Amino acid sequence: MLSSGIKKDFPILNRLINNRRLVYLDNAATSQKPLAVINAVSDFYKNHNANVHRGIHTLSEEATNLFDSTREKVGKFIGSNHVEEVIFTSGTTHGLNIASRFLESKIKKGSIVVVSEVEHNSNFLPWINIAKRVGAVIKYIKVDKNGVLDIPFAESGEKIDLLCITHASNVTGEVVDIKNLVKTVKKKNKDCLVVIDGAQAVPHISVNVQSLGCDFYAFSAHKMCGPTGVGVLWVKRSILKTLNPVDLGGGVVINVNKREIEFAPIPERFEAGTQNVAGVVGFGAAIDYLKSIGMDNVGTTVRFLGNKAYDSLSKINGVNILGPVDKNKRSGVVSFTVKGIHAHDLSSVLDSCGVAVRSGNHCAMILHNELNIPATVRASFYFYNTEDDVKTLVSGIRKAKKIFRV
């Protein structure tokens, strides 16, 4: 557990909401930003702003240096062996969309594409789209009545050509054992390609893409203390080298004439146009900040708070919590319903208590359809939350129950 003093690093956590202390429990949507990140972005614009690469002047060299060194920092952070495996994107959604366009030429008519029922729309729609275009077959890893994935069933099933799955669900909080899953599916088909949505995992799990054994891994900076509009698509080098850019423009070519185009080396060839340089610099500061706290401390605190909330909410009559009962399989995401109170109404009552949660289907429409629940309330924790925050959430739910007389 980290000390509650860490809140001081985050200026926004001093805010009062409806005259109450802000209890920010919408971290799965986006995390708050520490002063170190805010200052890094501001310092970039104040002192180093220039476009990167190919500028023969001091500012451009400084900006390039900041940009490139963040790529190295990110690579090391996720255990990548080669810095050129890190492609900057605008976020997880962008990364997964690029991945799907990369793979369009590799998926064939009749290929088996497997996605899970808990996927966020961004790791679902691109694959449906591509599968439809090339005539591939989409199959699902099913969920049980609590929204828990039937991973053993997926592992025992038929040969898979492309597996697209989340590392940690943004709704059920389930953390998937990617390493074992990948090992099993690749044993059946060594050419099976595996795409992981890591948006909800990298912020609190020490991820090592090499040991996971996947081929593509996408995540966002803004859910891990970094700025919005920056993300990473990591692609295994041996695959990346075989891919052509999907976005074309400045920076992706070495040489162009009227007859031929020679693409730049990886990863530049995948980063067309001006990048979100200030955002990338802020992302670098976010990684430094997280490392200073220690990812083990971050993970332990997030799981502790998630489990604390799970236990406290389980004791309230009428509360039903989605996701695994096994605490070792849960993250800091706790989605639930309260009998007799609609998710939007509960959110409004919680907001009146200063508690920020999210309500709705959290862009996981397939999951909510399967469970036949229109909407859930999601409380998601990060390392700057405290046990007091869990208590405020619980008292807010009790207040809502009183108002709605349930």
Place this chain on the structure above:
Amino acid sequence: MDIYREEILERYSNPHNFGELENPNGTALVVNTSCGDSIGIFIKIDNGGILKDIKFKGVGCAISKASVDILIDKVKGKKVSVVKKISAEDVLKNANLVLSPSRIKCGLMGWEALIKAIENYESNKKN
């Protein structure tokens, strides 16, 4: 919480106008994509252009259900031409609802469905 006053809670649990009409001459369904809620409206308009009967069905929060229920009480028996002139502001004002931006959609779903149902009636009439 001012928005959850007694009338809203009462109409949420026991709406006056919940259900379906047997032979509606206009229907519409509005879905709130952010929460998966839906409100379906059934209307019966007589030859004189009067909204004789209206019912609603669907899944929704207290605000969306109470708001549509209050609206139906207000417009039942009125002329279609008058009802069509009701604005979003009128709907919220009549229901005495002061909503934050993220909840306005909840408060107006029923009204949207009602207007669509009237449009549906008008296009049915044309054909």
